Amino acid sequence: MGASAPFWKTKRLAEMTDAEWESLCDGCGRCCLHKLRDDDTDEIHYTNVACRLLDIEGGGCSDYARRQRKVPDCVRLTPDALAGIDWLPPSCGYRRVAEGRGLAWWHPLVSGRTESVHEAGISVRGRAISERQAGPLEHYVVDWPGRLPRAVGRGGAAAANGRDSAPAPLCRDSAPAPLGRDSAPAAPVIRRRPAGDLTDRDAGGR
């Protein structure tokens, strides 16, 4: 690895500075979507219902400084905590680096632009609904937060121009997605935000 290689290729997570750690977040907002865990299988089911503090167009927390006072189950993501977390989406910068996959082309540290995460169809923009407006979470189960858009998965510059398909519809008026069992609804998985101020980064504050 050359001396000029970026920090995420040369440092272990625990060795990163606070600023480096925080910059691994691409600002997609996917981790701020509510999730359901199947009590029987432990499987995670993503929904498109966002934490009430999430800016569903920008992808950042609207009140980062006071988020844990307002949302007590918001989790601070740290290198130690990362090892015990199974719900981060596969596109997440933290998860990718932890799994040795590096950062993808849409990541602002690679592209040099915060908009690339939106253009790639990675962010929640245009397809999330705030918990303030949503109904029961079971009515909003979607699979896109747990996968990559097909074009993004293939990589390539053309993928930067848009999503592989139309944005997933909000599910308020559609049939509830099954959770694979007919017993009581699964317990919600806690919401979380990474360490660092996404709002600053979204504003180009790196």
Ligand code: SF4
């Ligand atoms: S922590 Fe991961 S999933 Fe959450 S906004 Fe940052 S990159 Fe996206």
